[in-house]
Amino acid sequence: MLQQSDFIPSHFSGMRKISAEWSFLIFLWYIANTEPLRTLGDRFDVSVSSIFRVIHRVVEWLLSRLDEEIKWPEGNDAILVTSQKFEAKRGIKKCIGAIDCTHIAIRQPVDHPRDYCNRKRFFSIVLQGVVDADMKFTNIYCGEPGSLHDARVLRRSLLYDTAHIENIFPNETCIIGDSAYPSLPWLVPPFRDNGHLTAQQSEFNFLHSSTRMAVKRAFGYLKGRFRRLRFLELLDIQFIPKLITAACIMHNITIKENDENEFFVNDINDFVDNAADDNYEINLHVNRNRNEIIDRRMQMFCELFPE
Template sequence: MEANDSASEDEEVLLLLLLLRRCRRRRRAACRTTWTRQWIMRRQAQGVYANLVQELRAEDPESFRQFHRLDRQSFQDILTMISPYIEKQDTNMRSAVNPSERLAVTLRFLATGETFRSLSFQFRIGERTISAIIEETCGALYNAMKEKFLKTPTSKEEWLKIAEEFHQKWNYPCCIGAIDGKHIAIVQPHHSGTEFFNYKHFFSIILLALVDANYKFTCVDVGAAGREGDAGVFNNSALKNALNAKCLDLPPPENIQGVEYINEMHYHIVGDDAFPMSRTIMKPYPHRSLNTEERIFNYRLSRARRVVENAFGILSNRFRVFHTTINLNPDKVTGLVLAACCLHNFMVDKNKHTYVGIADTEDVENHTFTAGAWRNDPALVGLAPTLGRNPTREAKEQRRLLTGYFCSQVGSVPWQNHMTSL
């Protein structure tokens, strides 16, 4: 009997608790008279998009470009591409944020790295809605643009075109791209320990990228934890797997005309000390006890490799969210980076002169190097250098052949001896 009484009392207590919880919910619902704050409800009449953005669009094209990092026509072109992905329906309770305003919010976040709260006050949109808009729009940008603006070459003809541009612009033969990896600062993810803590003592994810002669990304691998070393990042990348599987359809080795002893030059990528040297990746000689020929090779390789440094510098300078410590989880940062890479390639294609104007330059006559404006405010940190790697004999032989070519009458450039003596 005592056991039955005790069970009955427990049931009564549980029932009372449920009734109390239901009453509290009803009181809260009764107190809430509106679904949206009053100042947010005036978005369509008094928000930044409804006023300032429309004024800039009509009256000041340059300020419109600075606000969005896109000119008016580029903004409209991108909006046309992504509208089907982000358009929402109005409801009885509230009007949906239209695609144009969603794109404006996202571009403003990429351009400044402002907090969601700051953007909320500017655009009169709730913080959680801002967060959802930016995540969805970045996903839409990547999905709508990747096939045209972030596509890895898949045919010999496409690779040969890139190699020809490297030869014409940077005097480097058989090069299909420059590779580098950069750390993008993030706030430490919850319960992640030191997984994202890098050798520079901050938390990050890594962007590994292959860049063509025009500062465009041709292959990106984003999201590796900052703790990973250079070997782990590159060896686990899709690019390394594709190179090993020989599924990129690279052109066959080529005989370089003009120098008899150079033959069977493999098409390859140029990189720095962070990458293992092979026949498909060339890197500089170690910077100790270099002879004249080796210094010339290092100069010529670094001159070609400069395009990837500039690509990262332009990206972070135009989209200054990469100058901040991004307070999002790594998966969302990955989507943000992919969207920014698509926008970068789009702008290089559509408005290269204005967009890449902050890149490094060389004097036309003597090729004196002038650092680009982005180098005054570096935001992205590179990978750690390689330690203890012994290149294969074939890789060393290819570097020796390239060194001979750069020092030959056919392959040399008039200013290289002067540049290596500085």
């Protein structure tokens, strides 16, 4: 597909061209490892400038396939299959996605560095992702500085605007997220643990957490398979979100092709174990009737624990 695209030079003049296959292998090696470009150039016997051009070329091609590879479930059949897979996990009905954010560590930016310093005191860019039960991304939003809270990233994303304008959550379907997110008619967080939860509310939170673990594991697979995302030393702050998005597209392709890698299973488990401290509550102003907001979570609760 890359060979047939317009992203690989087809003219015959000048120096020897780098083939589509070689270009893709260079990109894969680059994003899967942490080697500097000079070492990468020696490995593939091409110049550093050529490595730079090839990586940008393949990233731009992958971005052109964004809508084909990262798809929101549309149509009754797709929505039904997605919700049934989530229900099979822990019994939560009408859930078509799990949402969360992860931080991609970067070097200190030249411009506005304080905006990119997150609460864990390292510089980062935020990746917001919604995944299905198979850990495939169905929606991503990337590029916000690390100082922003998950709920504010959601408010600035296209998903938030689309959910309030278009009917992308038909038949009372919804997505689930951790306690960092607000309670919305289409987004259900767990009950806030103030020390007075009932036994059933605690059980609901456990089932909720187990179900949304799909997104935590997806981030673990993403960073375990594409180790470059553990720390990006790129100077071009505009290119970083493009590279991250390309990695998310490749993540979906590898899952679609059932490509498993045993070498980073431990990395995934470590990522999930270390994600527990990311949940802290924030109040978010929402222009909707509060009874409507509360009822959506209570509806899910009553479905799990009927009287």
